[in-house]
Amino acid sequence: MQFDNLLRERRSVHQYSDEPISESTLGEIFEAATLAPSGYNLQPWEFLALRDDEKKATLREIAYGQDHVEEADTAIVVLGHTDPMTHAETVFDDWLAKDYLPNEEVRDALVENVSEMSEMSASDRRTWTTRSTALAAMTIMYAARDRGVASCPMEGFDADALVDSFDIPGEYEPVMLITLGYPEAEASDIENERKARRPVEEIVHYDEFDPSDETVLAPADD
């Protein structure tokens, strides 16, 4: 689909049909995610994709009972590794092999930089992994919609219960949940007027940062 249409047609949908997503379609959606950019191409993302009914029921409880977690074909737990070093050496070997770097010394200096990043505070490391992992998450939602699959990103869940229930090691940050499924016919989240957005004039500041104290919303253009 043309990106401009995709952008305007993507909505956060909570009402899903029973139509299953094929394994190949899911695979394509995740393959799209791999092409997202990330800081130093370090790709800290991991995706726990729940399709089993019992697992989705567990996640629904963790997500404060939100029905669409269970009704979705697939509920994705988007995770980010909080240690920048995890994939660094292999990634910079690839840069060197492809002439992004002039020589091994530069490669080693980059590994050293990332090694210093690993010493960041816990707060900085959470922010670091959330930044890149969210870029992949947005890509998943566009790639899904491009195949007729609706999505809903969610940040309302009990992170401690999530980590306990699904045996997620401490070095991973639960970044968000995304439910995926074909939308129900006449899903209200698609039929209703789109939620309003803060307009460009309010959010973009040319050359000087002068944010407004007022909140202005404009009809979303769809």
Add this chain to the structure above:
Amino acid sequence: MQFDNLLRERRSVHQYSDEPISESTLGEIFEAATLAPSGYNLQPWEFLALRDDEKKATLREIAYGQDHVEEADTAIVVLGHTDPMTHAETVFDDWLAKDYLPNEEVRDALVENVSEMSEMSASDRRTWTTRSTALAAMTIMYAARDRGVASCPMEGFDADALVDSFDIPGEYEPVMLITLGYPEAEASDIENERKARRPVEEIVHYDEFDPSDETVLAPADD
């Protein structure tokens, strides 16, 4: 452009031509960003778009001297407000007006929820704003590429110097920088083989979280 092509053609580009981006094209790119999803539709994002040569030179220093910051037509400082309450009341009034909520009591309960979120730790608030703001940032990069404009997201900059130099109030988190510009002819970042990606089999875990200790990279499919 078809999203699938867009996805495969988007590369992080550091070599820009002198061709200016028109104001209307920039406006379209930022309008696309407004349509990104965000937690509770709270849209914490603000964009400081630097086009003035002197301002870009200042940002280049803050970004450890990276040339492309100054050479880009526009260098965007992507900022996220760290207080979820900032736009909450207006946003939930919109939900109520559009029948996403059944009545004013539910609207007030949502405001109360978000008001509790405002009490999160500083680390949680940084992570919160980074999450939604990065979704808008990814949208900017796709909308730009859709118009032939290349981009490069950057996390390497001195956040304290940034905040000082551009008078950014303490309640905003500098999430990332994005440079925008038409690519130079034969830009090496486009001509070179794409940087390798961790393959789907390594990053997706169905129903059980079993991440690999090894780093595997596969040729990016382009």
